[in-house]
Amino acid sequence: MTPRRRRMALVLGIVAGVAIAGALALSAFRQNVTFFFDPTQVAAGKVPAGERFRLGGMVTQGSLQRAPGSLEVRFVVTDFSHNVPVSYTGVLPDLFREGAGVVAHGRMRTDGTFVADEVLAKHDEKYMPPEVARSLKRRHGESRANATAAPSVPSAPSAPAEAGAPPPHSTPSSAGT
Amino acid sequence: MLPELGHFALILALLLAGLQAFFGIAGPMLGRERWMAAVTPAVAGQFVMVSTAVGCLIASFVGNEFSVVYVAENSNSALPLFYRVTALWGAHEGSLLLWILLLAAWTVAVSIGAARLPRRFGARVLGVLGVVSFGFLLFTLATSNPFLRLDPAAPDGRDLNPILQDPALAVHPPILYTGYVGFAVAFAFACAAMLEGKLDQAWARWTRPWTTTAWGFLTCGIALGSFWAYYELGWGGFWFWDPVENASFMPWLVGTALIHSLAVTDKRGLFKSWTLLLAILAFSLSMLGTFLVRSGVLVSVHSFAADPTRGIFILAFLVLMIGGALALYTWRAPLLKSPAGFELGARESFLLFNNVLLVIAAATVFAGTLAPLISDALKLGTVSVGPPYFNPTFMLSMLPLLALLSVGVHANWKRGRLQDKQRTLLYTLIAGAVLACGVVFGIYSHGRVLTPVGATLAFWIVLASLVDPIDRWRRGLTLPRAVIGMTVAHLGLALAVLALTTVQSFTIEKDVALAPGGSVSTGGYVFRFDGVRPVPGPNYDAVGGTITVTRNGAPLMVLKPEKRHYWVKGTEKTETSIKMHHGANILVALGEDLGAGRWSVRIQIRPLVSFIWLAALIMAIGGAVAASDRRYRTARAAGTVPAGVATGDATT
Numbered sequence: 001m002t003p004r005r006r007r008m009a010l011v012l013g014i015v016a017g018v019a020i021a022g023a024l025a026l027s028a029f030r031q032n033v034t035f036f037f038d039p040t041q042v043a044a045g046k047v048p049a050g051e052r053f054r055l056g057g058m059v060t061q062g063s064l065q066r067a068p069g070s071l072e073v074r075f076v077v078t079d080f081s082h083n084v085p086v087s088y089t090g091v092l093p094d095l096f097r098e099g100a101g102v103v104a105h106g107r108m109r110t111d112g113t114f115v116a117d118e119v120l121a122k123h124d125e126k127y128m129p130p131e132v133a134r135s136l137k138r139r140h141g142e143s144r145a146n147a148t149a150a151p152s153v154p155s156a157p158s159a160p161a162e163a164g165a166p167p168p169h170s171t172p173s174s175a176g177t
Numbered sequence: 178m179l180p181e182l183g184h185f186a187l188i189l190a191l192l193l194a195g196l197q198a199f200f201g202i203a204g205p206m207l208g209r210e211r212w213m214a215a216v217t218p219a220v221a222g223q224f225v226m227v228s229t230a231v232g233c234l235i236a237s238f239v240g241n242e243f244s245v246v247y248v249a250e251n252s253n254s255a256l257p258l259f260y261r262v263t264a265l266w267g268a269h270e271g272s273l274l275l276w277i278l279l280l281a282a283w284t285v286a287v288s289i290g291a292a293r294l295p296r297r298f299g300a301r302v303l304g305v306l307g308v309v310s311f312g313f314l315l316f317t318l319a320t321s322n323p324f325l326r327l328d329p330a331a332p333d334g335r336d337l338n339p340i341l342q343d344p345a346l347a348v349h350p351p352i353l354y355t356g357y358v359g360f361a362v363a364f365a366f367a368c369a370a371m372l373e374g375k376l377d378q379a380w381a382r383w384t385r386p387w388t389t390t391a392w393g394f395l396t397c398g399i400a401l402g403s404f405w406a407y408y409e410l411g412w413g414g415f416w417f418w419d420p421v422e423n424a425s426f427m428p429w430l431v432g433t434a435l436i437h438s439l440a441v442t443d444k445r446g447l448f449k450s451w452t453l454l455l456a457i458l459a460f461s462l463s464m465l466g467t468f469l470v471r472s473g474v475l476v477s478v479h480s481f482a483a484d485p486t487r488g489i490f491i492l493a494f495l496v497l498m499i500g501g502a503l504a505l506y507t508w509r510a511p512l513l514k515s516p517a518g519f520e521l522g523a524r525e526s527f528l529l530f531n532n533v534l535l536v537i538a539a540a541t542v543f544a545g546t547l548a549p550l551i552s553d554a555l556k557l558g559t560v561s562v563g564p565p566y567f568n569p570t571f572m573l574s575m576l577p578l579l580a581l582l583s584v585g586v587h588a589n590w591k592r593g594r595l596q597d598k599q600r601t602l603l604y605t606l607i608a609g610a611v612l613a614c615g616v617v618f619g620i621y622s623h624g625r626v627l628t629p630v631g632a633t634l635a636f637w638i639v640l641a642s643l644v645d646p647i648d649r650w651r652r653g654l655t656l657p658r659a660v661i662g663m664t665v666a667h668l669g670l671a672l673a674v675l676a677l678t679t680v681q682s683f684t685i686e687k688d689v690a691l692a693p694g695g696s697v698s699t700g701g702y703v704f705r706f707d708g709v710r711p712v713p714g715p716n717y718d719a720v721g722g723t724i725t726v727t728r729n730g731a732p733l734m735v736l737k738p739e740k741r742h743y744w745v746k747g748t749e750k751t752e753t754s755i756k757m758h759h760g761a762n763i764l765v766a767l768g769e770d771l772g773a774g775r776w777s778v779r780i781q782i783r784p785l786v787s788f789i790w791l792a793a794l795i796m797a798i799g800g801a802v803a804a805s806d807r808r809y810r811t812a813r814a815a816g817t818v819p820a821g822v823a824t825g826d827a828t829t
Binding site: 009035070090 | 530533537541548561563565566569688690748768769778779
C-alpha cells in the first residue's frame with residue numbers, strides 16, 4: 001500500500017469506528033433513558049404499562065407509614081391534583097421527609113401502587129428538583145393554598161433564618177438584597 | 178469595613194485584568210514595547226487585589242460577620258473554625274472567587290515562566306489570560322457579589338450545608354479548580370500561537386508542562402470528589418455519572434487527549450491544528466463545567482442555587498470566549514501545515530487513535546449529560562440518563578483504548594516497524610491474561626465476562642509499560658523524567674482499571690433491618706448490631722450505632738456509623754463508617770429507627786475500591802514527574818526547532 005492509501009485506510013477506519021460508536025451510543029441511549037411523570041400524568045394513564053420511570057412530587061404530610069421493624073415504607077406522592085401511593089423497601093435518603101420534594105425510580109403495580117427501587121432526595125434542601133418544581137407549578141398555577149409546600153426554588157436567595165427557626169422549607173421569604 | 182475593602186479590591190482587580198488583557202493583546206499587535214512591559218505588573222497587581230478580596234471574605238467568615246449575606250447563608254457561630262474558612266467555597270459566590278484567585282495564581286506562575294518565552298508571545302499568553310480573568314471578575318461583580326451586606330444583620334448564620342462539613346470536601350474544590358483553571362493556560366498558549374500565526378515544536382514544549390500539571394490537579398480533584406461522595410453521601414457509590422461529576426470528567430478526558438496530542442506536536446511537529454482545537458475544547462469544557470454546576474440547570478447534589486441571570490451571563494461569556502477562539506482558529510489554523518507524514522504502525526497513529534477514542538468518550542458523556550436539558554427544551558418530556566447508558570458507551574471506547582495503549586508504547590515514531598515487537602507484545606499479553614485469570618478465578622472464583630477482560634487489559638498495560646524502561650535500566654541507560662512520568666501514569670491507569678473491574682464485579686450491597694443483638698451474614702462476614710447511643714457534636718446531635726464484624730467466628734472490626742441531626746439547618750446526615758479488610762472496603766451506614774427496636778442498616782463490601790483513588794494519585798504523580806523533565810525548562814536554550822523537522826527521537 002502506498003502511504004496515501006494507508007492514510008485513507010486510517011481515516012476510513014476512524015470514520016467507521018466513530019459511526020459504530022455513535023450508533024451503539026444511540027441505541028444504548030434509547031433503551032436506557034427513563035422518563036419523568038408526575039401523579040397527574042400517572043392518573044391520566046400516560047405511563048406505558050410496565051415501563052420503569054421516575055415519579056416526582058411532594059411527599060404528602062402524614063402519609064409516611066411503616067410496619068414497626070420493617071424495612072418497607074409506604075408514602076403518598078402528590079402534585080396536589082392527584083396522588084400516587086408509593087412502596088419502597090430500603091434505607092431512605094437523608095433529605096427525605098414529609099412535605100418535601102422527592103423523585104422515585106420504579107414501576108407501577110397493577111393495584112395502582114408505585115413500587116420504587118430507588119428514592120432520591122439528593123438535591124440541596126434549599127430547593128426542589130427543578131422537574132418537580134416545574135410540575136408543581138404547572139399543576140398548581142398561582143394558587144397558594146398549599147403555601148407551606150410551595151417550592152422555594154429559583155431566583156432570590158432566602159433570608160437567613162434565625163437560629164432555631166423551622167427548616168427553610170416553610171420559610172421561603174426573600175432577603176431584601 | 179472589611180467586606181467593603183474586599184469589594185473595592187475586587188473592582189481594582191477587574192480594572193487590572195482589563196489592563197492586562199488590553200496591553201497583552203494590543204501591545205504585540207501594535208509593536209509597543211512599553212505596553213508589553215506593563216503586562217507583568219498588571220498580573221502581579223491583580224493577584225494582590227484578588228488575594229486581598231479573598232482575605233477579606235475569609236476574615237468575615239472567621240469573625241462571624243453575619244451582616245454579609247454570603248457569610249450569613251453559609252456559616253454559623255457554632256461552626257468549627259476550619260469549616261468557617263472552607264465555607265468560603267461552600268456556595269456559588271465564594272466558589273467563583275476561588276476560581277478567580279486560582280486563575281490569578283496560575284497567571285503569576287505563567288508570568289514568571291514567561292521570562293523564558295519570546296517577549297511578544299509571552300505578552301499574548303498573559304493577555305489572553307487577562308481576558309478570561311476579566312470575564313470572571315465581571316461576572317462575579319455583576320451577578321454574584323460575595324460582599325453584599327444584609328440590613329439588618331442576621332443574629333446568626335444559616336450554617337454551612339452539613340454535607341460540605343468534611344475534610345475531603347474542604348480541599349476538593351481548590352484542587353479541582355486548580356485543574357480546571359490550569360487548562361486556561363493551555364488555552365491561552367493556543368490563542369497566543371494563533372494570534373502569532375506560528376506554531377512550532379518549541380511551542381508544544383512550552384505548553385506541555387503546564388498542561389500536564391493542570392491535568393494532574395484535575396485528576397486529583399476528581400478523585401477527591403469521588404472519594405467524598407463515597408463516604409460522605411452515605412450511598413456508598415464512588416461514581417454516579419452525576420452531571421457535576423461528568424462536568425469535571427469531560428475536561429479530563431479531553432485534557433488527557435491534549436497531553437498526548439501535544440507529545441506528537443512536540444516530537445514530530447504534527448497534529449498542530451488538532452492540538453489547538455483540543456486546547457480550546459478542554460478549557461471550554463472546564464468553563465461549561467462551571468456553567469453546569471453553578472447555573473443550577475441540572476439536578477445535582479452540588480448545584481447550589483438556580484438564578485437564571487447568572488446562567489445567561491455565563492452562557493454569553495462562554496459563547497464569546499469559545500466562539501472567539503474558534504473564529505480565530507478557522508482564520509489561523511490553515512496557516513499551520515504539518516508537512517511530515519507517518520506510517521500506520523507508527524506511534525503517531527496510536528496517539529491518533531488515543532485521541533479519537535478519548536474524544537468519542539467525552540462526546541458520549543457530553544451527550545448523556547446534556548440530553549435531559551435538550552429533551553426538556555424541545556418539550557420531548559423530562560428524561561434522565563443514568564449508568565445504564567453511561568457504563569456501556571464509556572466502556573466501548575475505553576476497552577480499545579486500553580488495548581492500544583499496550584501496543585502503542587512499543588511503537589516507534591514515524592516508522593511502523595511493529596513486527597520487531599510482536600514477540601514482546603504477545604508474551605506480555607499472555608502473561609497478563611494468566612495473571613488476570615489467576616486473580617479473578619483464584620481469589621473470587623466467579624465473575625462476569627468483562628471481569629477477566631478488564632483484568633487482562635490492566636495486567637497487560639503493567640507488563641507492556643515496564644518492558645522498555647526495565648530494558649533501558651539494565652543496559653545502564655538513563656531514563657528521562659518524561660518517560661518515567663509516562664510509565665508511572667500508565668501504571669496508575671492500569672491499577673484504576675483493575676480496581677474498577679473488581680469493584681464493578683464483586684460489590685455486595687445490602688439494606689437490612691436489625692434489632693440490637695441481631696446479626697446478618699454476607700460475603701463471608703457477620704455483622705452484629707450492638708445498639709445505638711447518643712453522641713454529642715459541636716453543631717449537631719447524633720445517634721451512634723455500633724456494629725461488630727466477625728469472620729469465621731473471630732472478631733475483625735467494630736464500625737461506628739452515625740446519624741447526625743444538624744441544629745441550624747434541621748437536616749439529617751448519615752455518617753458512614755468504613756474500614757478496610759484484605760483490600761476491600763467494608764462500609765456501614767445507619768439508616769433510621771424502624772420502630773419495634775429495629776434500625777435499618779446499610780452494608781456494603783467493595784473490593785479494591787480504595788485503589789481507584791490511589792490510582793488517580795499515582796497518575797497525578799506521573800504527570801508531575803513528567804512535567805518536571807529538564808527538556809521543558811531548557812526550551813529556550815534549545816531554540817526554536819523549525820516546524821515539521823523530525824527529530825528522529827524515539828525515546829518519548
